[in-house]
Amino acid sequence: MNEHGGSALLTDHYELTMVQAALHSGAAARPSVFEMFARRLPEGRRYGVVGGTGRFLDLVERFRFRTEDLDFLSDNGVVDETTLRWLSEYRFSGNVWGYGEGEAYFPGSPILVVEGTFAESVLLETLALSVFNHDSAIASAASRMVVASGGRPLIEMGSRRTHEGAAVAAARAAYMAGFATSSNLEAGRSYGVPTGGTAAHAFTLLHDSERHAFTSQLDSLGRGTTLLVDTYDVERAVRTAVDLAGPELGAVRIDSGDLAATATRVRAQLDSLGASDTRIVVTGDLDELSIQALAVAPVDGYGVGTSLVTGSGAPTVSLVYKLVARARDLAAGTPLEPVAKRSVGKPSRGGRKWAMRRLDDKGIAIAEEVFPHVPEAAVNVRPLLRPLMADGEVIGRESVHEARERHRAVVAELPEQALRMSRGEAALPTVFH
Amino acid sequence: MNEHGGSALLTDHYELTMVQAALHSGAAARPSVFEMFARRLPEGRRYGVVGGTGRFLDLVERFRFRTEDLDFLSDNGVVDETTLRWLSEYRFSGNVWGYGEGEAYFPGSPILVVEGTFAESVLLETLALSVFNHDSAIASAASRMVVASGGRPLIEMGSRRTHEGAAVAAARAAYMAGFATSSNLEAGRSYGVPTGGTAAHAFTLLHDSERHAFTSQLDSLGRGTTLLVDTYDVERAVRTAVDLAGPELGAVRIDSGDLAATATRVRAQLDSLGASDTRIVVTGDLDELSIQALAVAPVDGYGVGTSLVTGSGAPTVSLVYKLVARARDLAAGTPLEPVAKRSVGKPSRGGRKWAMRRLDDKGIAIAEEVFPHVPEAAVNVRPLLRPLMADGEVIGRESVHEARERHRAVVAELPEQALRMSRGEAALPTVFH
Numbered sequence: 001m002n003e004h005g006g007s008a009l010l011t012d013h014y015e016l017t018m019v020q021a022a023l024h025s026g027a028a029a030r031p032s033v034f035e036m037f038a039r040r041l042p043e044g045r046r047y048g049v050v051g052g053t054g055r056f057l058d059l060v061e062r063f064r065f066r067t068e069d070l071d072f073l074s075d076n077g078v079v080d081e082t083t084l085r086w087l088s089e090y091r092f093s094g095n096v097w098g099y100g101e102g103e104a105y106f107p108g109s110p111i112l113v114v115e116g117t118f119a120e121s122v123l124l125e126t127l128a129l130s131v132f133n134h135d136s137a138i139a140s141a142a143s144r145m146v147v148a149s150g151g152r153p154l155i156e157m158g159s160r161r162t163h164e165g166a167a168v169a170a171a172r173a174a175y176m177a178g179f180a181t182s183s184n185l186e187a188g189r190s191y192g193v194p195t196g197g198t199a200a201h202a203f204t205l206l207h208d209s210e211r212h213a214f215t216s217q218l219d220s221l222g223r224g225t226t227l228l229v230d231t232y233d234v235e236r237a238v239r240t241a242v243d244l245a246g247p248e249l250g251a252v253r254i255d256s257g258d259l260a261a262t263a264t265r266v267r268a269q270l271d272s273l274g275a276s277d278t279r280i281v282v283t284g285d286l287d288e289l290s291i292q293a294l295a296v297a298p299v300d301g302y303g304v305g306t307s308l309v310t311g312s313g314a315p316t317v318s319l320v321y322k323l324v325a326r327a328r329d330l331a332a333g334t335p336l337e338p339v340a341k342r343s344v345g346k347p348s349r350g351g352r353k354w355a356m357r358r359l360d361d362k363g364i365a366i367a368e369e370v371f372p373h374v375p376e377a378a379v380n381v382r383p384l385l386r387p388l389m390a391d392g393e394v395i396g397r398e399s400v401h402e403a404r405e406r407h408r409a410v411v412a413e414l415p416e417q418a419l420r421m422s423r424g425e426a427a428l429p430t431v432f433h
Numbered sequence: 434m435n436e437h438g439g440s441a442l443l444t445d446h447y448e449l450t451m452v453q454a455a456l457h458s459g460a461a462a463r464p465s466v467f468e469m470f471a472r473r474l475p476e477g478r479r480y481g482v483v484g485g486t487g488r489f490l491d492l493v494e495r496f497r498f499r500t501e502d503l504d505f506l507s508d509n510g511v512v513d514e515t516t517l518r519w520l521s522e523y524r525f526s527g528n529v530w531g532y533g534e535g536e537a538y539f540p541g542s543p544i545l546v547v548e549g550t551f552a553e554s555v556l557l558e559t560l561a562l563s564v565f566n567h568d569s570a571i572a573s574a575a576s577r578m579v580v581a582s583g584g585r586p587l588i589e590m591g592s593r594r595t596h597e598g599a600a601v602a603a604a605r606a607a608y609m610a611g612f613a614t615s616s617n618l619e620a621g622r623s624y625g626v627p628t629g630g631t632a633a634h635a636f637t638l639l640h641d642s643e644r645h646a647f648t649s650q651l652d653s654l655g656r657g658t659t660l661l662v663d664t665y666d667v668e669r670a671v672r673t674a675v676d677l678a679g680p681e682l683g684a685v686r687i688d689s690g691d692l693a694a695t696a697t698r699v700r701a702q703l704d705s706l707g708a709s710d711t712r713i714v715v716t717g718d719l720d721e722l723s724i725q726a727l728a729v730a731p732v733d734g735y736g737v738g739t740s741l742v743t744g745s746g747a748p749t750v751s752l753v754y755k756l757v758a759r760a761r762d763l764a765a766g767t768p769l770e771p772v773a774k775r776s777v778g779k780p781s782r783g784g785r786k787w788a789m790r791r792l793d794d795k796g797i798a799i800a801e802e803v804f805p806h807v808p809e810a811a812v813n814v815r816p817l818l819r820p821l822m823a824d825g826e827v828i829g830r831e832s833v834h835e836a837r838e839r840h841r842a843v844v845a846e847l848p849e850q851a852l853r854m855s856r857g858e859a860a861l862p863t864v865f866h
Contacts, residue, residue, distance in 0.1 A: 013629055014630030014631055014633060015630075017630060078618070126593050135596075160754075162749060164598075168443070184445065188505065216455070231776065256776035256778055309749070316742070
């Protein structure tokens with residue numbers, strides 16, 4: 001949102017000039033279908049995760065051209081008077097279906113289907129792509145980290161490494177994909193993501209000594225707090241920490257050095273000091289591969305920053321939003337005709353689509369199936385498109401907690417090879433019927 | 434900002450718990466200096482570009498804990514009552530200096546210096562890092578693209594590939610670094626970035642034929658518009674375009690295929706049809722290297738999306754915000770003492786710093802010089818820190834246009850090797866005095 005709370009200018013200039021030209025030609029009102037999909041997964045990834053559905057629905061509800069927006073468009077000659085009048089009354093009135101947030105997706109999966117007039121539907125293109133490309137990139141990276149962590153809790157702490165608004169969305173997407181907590185307070189306020197954190201090196205440096213700093217933190221935050229032990233000398237800090245807090249010390253955090261070796265030494269030291277319930281949290285440039293490599297180390301939690309908020313090498317996931325069908329005229333009952341461009345290397349597949357996930361007898365996913373019509377119900381298939389908006393009203397709103405539950409179930413259903421950290425192909429074939 | 438316009442919760446949980454514990458220990462009010470710097474440039478980069486200064490100043494002015502923020506913090510037990518009261522009155526009252534927006538930076542350059550009490554200054558850490566890490570990543574990538582383009586105009590069109598709020602900041606940073614225009618309308622409204630755009634493939638597919646689509650666009654947007662010619666067959670589309678618009682056709686856009694070869698063919702075709710003033714704009718997965726490779730092709734403008742908004746391989750630039758000095762007590766006149774952690778691999782350099790750029794007799798930059806005191810004025814050195822805030826008031830506000838002018842001058846001053854596209858080391862040594 002911009003500072004007056006609207007979302008309509010979070011949009012490419014050309015969406016509005018297309019509306020102008022289509023109003024001029026009369027085609028603006030043609031019934032149309034747009035679909036969002038990815039032609040491929042990011043290099044080496046075995047599955048993608050849909051993120052952003054909930055945020056998109058919130059933003060579509062705020063997608064109105066307000067006076068200050070229209071004044072800007074008018075003053076800068078972006079569109080003509082006819083179009084300004086049309087925009088001033090704009091309100092999406094169509095239907096939207098989508099994969100559930102947290103669902104896995106594969107190349108060609110139609111993760112969003114938007115049905116309305118051309119003009120009202122094309123206007124949502126930029127916003128839809130921004131939200132889903134970002135949030136799905138984060139959710140897809142986060143999901144792999146959760147798999148790699150083998151059940152140990154993950155803490156999202158990447159706010160400082162990404163745009164301040166993207167940080168809130170990233171915290172939400174990471175939680176949805178299974179992270180335990182986030183450092184981002186706005187994600188707590190807006191979405192109910194559990195937040196956490198205790199202290200940084202600056203807090204230790206501020207005080208006259210590490211002992212003074214630890215004493216202050218324990219007095220104020222309690223013995224269950226996490227003390228950061230690598231500002232000066234880890235061994236001395238751990239000794240000081242247990243000396244001051246006793247065995248009830250919640251956790252120590254290690255943010256530098258060889259994390260596996262340091263964690264092993266610190267575990268032995270904590271145990272020898274009687275603090276065997278004190279946990280060890282490691283942070284510092286972790287990604288899914290280093291998390292997996294730490295599986296054998298005595299680590300109780302991972303803090304992940306940069307790699308999470310940058311999608312671990314794939315900060316965007318190349319989702320596109322394409323016109324796949326439109327009616328040739330406006331008369332009631334005119335059939336929608338498939339349309340598709342033939343650009344070199346970027347072909348599209350015309351026609352409205354429906355999708356199911358096929359499972360084997362053990363409930364393991366074996367294929368993504370895409371149909372040009374509503375498929376018949378069958379055993380061992382799970383429909384993937386849910387109704388999200390009907391006649392412009394949001395009907396598919398869910399909390400991030402519901403999306404998180406879906407994601408957990410969806411990952412459990414994926415074949416074993418989908419969950420390998422090594423680079424590979426899409427774990428399921430997409431079958432177009 | 435969140436939807437009520439505040440920025441204070443765009444912050445890590447631990448900043449607030451540190452404030453709580455420091456209020457408890459009495460150290461919260463110790464005069465302190467924090468500095469923001471990068472230990473290194475992104476792999477292979479020869480210079481970095483400071484981006485985000487203007488946005489940071491705007492956000493600091495809105496950094497207030499409002500009722501809904503305090504309610505969230507209270508309801509979730511983030512901090513205690515004493516801290517809530519302190520936060521409710523929070524307003525940064527210190528001083529800030531920074532490199533000018535658009536300035537080049539190198540490893541160790543102190544691009545932001547924040548002076549205030551520990552508590553008031555540490556609270557700005559997350560927001561400062563979010564803004565500068567994002568905007569500097571985009572500005573740094575954009576600057577290289579501008580160099581690679583050799584004066585041909587660059588169009589920023591990456592909104593759809595990044596978070597919707599990050600998209601606005603990215604458009605601003607790209608314009609600051611020399612891009613000609615952006616597709617992002619909110620960047621136009623908020624920052625005066627020139628916006629542009631005409632039509633996508635969907636517009637052609639909507640109509641009954643490409644000829645029908647082009648006619649509609651030309652009628653509505655005028656002959657100076659840009660027609661997208663690769664929906665079906667480029668040669669046929671160019672013929673149709675000139676047939677309809679005549680030699681006054683503004684431009685054609687090519688978004689797929691071998692851009693150099695296609696542009697060469699289209700140039701010859703346009704010339705043969707008498708449309709020698711019609712420009713050719715190319716788009717489609719361009720980055721600084723492919724832009725440079727197209728230098729020999731008859732291309733009049735480049736549209737850049739994904740690579741720009743993802744920082745062309747470096748979506749964040751590892752800026753950190755570190756406590757470098759603090760007074761040991763609160764008595765007036767107590768000297769600030771340097772502080773620095775000794776974490777393995779992450780050493781920091783204590784003490785407040787000042788920076789100058791040293792130039793040779795021809796005005797070419799030869800070194801980044803960092804001093805532990807205010808350096809004496811001298812010929813052939815340019816001071817780099819500008820006053821941005823004094824006693825909590827913004828005094829260094831600039832428009833993005835002023836930052837753009839600075840960036841242009843700064844790039845002109847860099848040595849030739851800084852502007853090579855190949856991977857290399859930092860183009861200037863950072864000398865610590």
